[in-house]
Amino acid sequence: MSGTEPLGAIDRLIQELNRLPGIGPKTAERLAHHLLAASRVQVMALAEALRAIKDNIRRCQQCCNLTEGELCAICRDPRRDPALLCVVEQPRDVTALERSHTYRGLYHVLHGRLAPLENVGPEQLTIPQLLQRVQKGGVREIIMATNPTLEGDGTALYLSSLLAQSGVTLTRLARGLPSGSVLEFANNQMLADALEGRRAF
Ligand SMILES: [Zn+2]
Numbered sequence: 001m002s003g004t005e006p007l008g009a010i011d012r013l014i015q016e017l018n019r020l021p022g023i024g025p026k027t028a029e030r031l032a033h034h035l036l037a038a039s040r041v042q043v044m045a046l047a048e049a050l051r052a053i054k055d056n057i058r059r060c061q062q063c064c065n066l067t068e069g070e071l072c073a074i075c076r077d078p079r080r081d082p083a084l085l086c087v088v089e090q091p092r093d094v095t096a097l098e099r100s101h102t103y104r105g106l107y108h109v110l111h112g113r114l115a116p117l118e119n120v121g122p123e124q125l126t127i128p129q130l131l132q133r134v135q136k137g138g139v140r141e142i143i144m145a146t147n148p149t150l151e152g153d154g155t156a157l158y159l160s161s162l163l164a165q166s167g168v169t170l171t172r173l174a175r176g177l178p179s180g181s182v183l184e185f186a187n188n189q190m191l192a193d194a195l196e197g198r199r200a201f
Pocket of ligand 1: 060063064075
């Protein structure tokens, strides 16, 4: 930042860009100047896209994935098996698993993982909605596809204890994924193998 002027429009933009992950002060400055030089149409399109993700995107009423309608495209798809649920931490994990083209069931997105040290408990996640879904009936198997990290494993363990008496088969992704790895970075074949080789919890 120049530091010679009060915090004007350019500095404000640099400050906001700098808050984004992976964008340091230098990159923020470069992006800001790129936008300054871009056409009004291009910049307004970016502003509109930013506004739309906050105004139009909400959680699917069934699986809590992000969607623009009441139900997401996956929940609306009649070819998918509604008796099979795959529990993931984040919407981006759904994207990763869908890319592997192996899974034909539905999902449940927790929007995080249990992290006692950060005060993230079951109520901050969509665990109550998951339990309601199971109580409604019709679920045969739940695949715990939380990340193979300490907290991801802890979350899967917690869910399995909650669902132990539910009569639903509980499985965990096969250990093909290196421990500590994050689902969204796994390649398609690794994810396909992890799904195919899932084991009873
Ligand atoms: Zn959905």
